[in-house]
Amino acid sequence: MVLEFRPQGIYCPAGDFYIDPWRPVARALITHGHADHSRWGMDSYLATEAAAPVMRHRLGDINLDTIRYGETRQIGGAQVSFHPAGHVPGSAQIRVEVGGEVWVASGDYKLVDDGLSEPFDPVPCHAFITESTFGLPVFKWDRQADVIDAINAWWQASRDAGRYAMLGAYALGKAQRILANVDSSIGPILTHGAIENTNAVLRAQGLKLPDTVRVSAEMNVKDYPGALVIATPPAMNGPWARKFGNRSTAFASGWMAMRGVRRRRAADRGFVMSDHADWEGLNTAIKATGAERIFVTHGYTAQFTRWLTDQGYDAAVVETEFEGESLDSAEPEAEPAA
Numbered sequence: 001m002v003l004e005f006r007p008q009g010i011y012c013p014a015g016d017f018y019i020d021p022w023r024p025v026a027r028a029l030i031t032h033g034h035a036d037h038s039r040w041g042m043d044s045y046l047a048t049e050a051a052a053p054v055m056r057h058r059l060g061d062i063n064l065d066t067i068r069y070g071e072t073r074q075i076g077g078a079q080v081s082f083h084p085a086g087h088v089p090g091s092a093q094i095r096v097e098v099g100g101e102v103w104v105a106s107g108d109y110k111l112v113d114d115g116l117s118e119p120f121d122p123v124p125c126h127a128f129i130t131e132s133t134f135g136l137p138v139f140k141w142d143r144q145a146d147v148i149d150a151i152n153a154w155w156q157a158s159r160d161a162g163r164y165a166m167l168g169a170y171a172l173g174k175a176q177r178i179l180a181n182v183d184s185s186i187g188p189i190l191t192h193g194a195i196e197n198t199n200a201v202l203r204a205q206g207l208k209l210p211d212t213v214r215v216s217a218e219m220n221v222k223d224y225p226g227a228l229v230i231a232t233p234p235a236m237n238g239p240w241a242r243k244f245g246n247r248s249t250a251f252a253s254g255w256m257a258m259r260g261v262r263r264r265r266a267a268d269r270g271f272v273m274s275d276h277a278d279w280e281g282l283n284t285a286i287k288a289t290g291a292e293r294i295f296v297t298h299g300y301t302a303q304f305t306r307w308l309t310d311q312g313y314d315a316a317v318v319e320t321e322f323e324g325e326s327l328d329s330a331e332p333e334a335e336p337a338a
């Protein structure tokens with residue numbers, strides 16, 4: 001096998017390295033900067049040039065080497081290259097070739113071109129390691145333009161009613177995707193500290209985002225009437241959010257496709273938007289690789305594996321510590337912003 005599944009993570013014996021390990025190892029190849037894939041404690045890291053700044057921001061002074069998309073690097077007996085995954089800026093699928101056999105570890109991915117991340121690029125391979133965060137037919141994403149139009153209309157209506165529009169979104173990826181596409185002429189945009197820290201890192205890389213204002217302890221939020229407030233999901237129901245008083249609340253997540261989740265979150269609105277592939281996207285991506293062996297990680301693993309088996313694939317579930325998309329995560333850092 002080109003890659004093995006060990007207690008520390010996905011391992012390549014020929015190259016003596018791990019991909020997105022969840023326990024400390026000597027050499028780690030990292031698909032992207034989210035905390036469940038990029039963890040502290042490795043002796044050395046390799047990631048794309050675009051993923052490196054967020055990783056350094058989150059993990060501190062680490063031994064980090066970078067690689068360009070499409071560049072081939074020989075590591076021991078393995079040839080390695082990184083290819084766009086479309087998940088968040090800098091995210092990658094990692095292609096590993098040993099003795100003419102090619103495996104691809106996709107990390108997290110989506111096929112929608114969000115205008116921010118490097119678009120997904122299918123990589124031909126013999127074996128493909130896929131997520132299945134939204135691996136059920138019920139998950140089908142609307143066009144991004146339609147979702148953004150709905151967010152703009154909700155923000156406008158909230159402003160007209162004298163309310164803040166507070167939207168919960170991941171600090172890396174989802175928040176910037178929304179910021180890059182909403183109509184910033186509607187009003188001011190305020191951000192949670194963890195989101196604003198990530199904005200600063202990505203702006204320094206050249207990503208274009210509208211002007212935003214960090215929410216601080218000393219801020220008088222009344223100075224920003226009708227603002228769109230982008231918050232990390234855990235901040236939505238705590239003291240941080242309550243300082244805004246009269247507000248309409250919403251989440252942007254693939255989980256908003258499930259009515260039960262919307263009810264439990266007690267949000268006024270739910271916008272179905274995910275940085276992971278939906279059912280159609282997962283199937284399209286797998287077919288595009290030409291792979292016959294599929295290994296399914298985090299999400300609806302049992303159900304998706306059964307489906308793939310029925311379609312003629314040699315498919316199996318792999319237990320990992322990857323988390324996918326959660327409404328309880330403050331990705332990519334758990335900073336208790338003011």
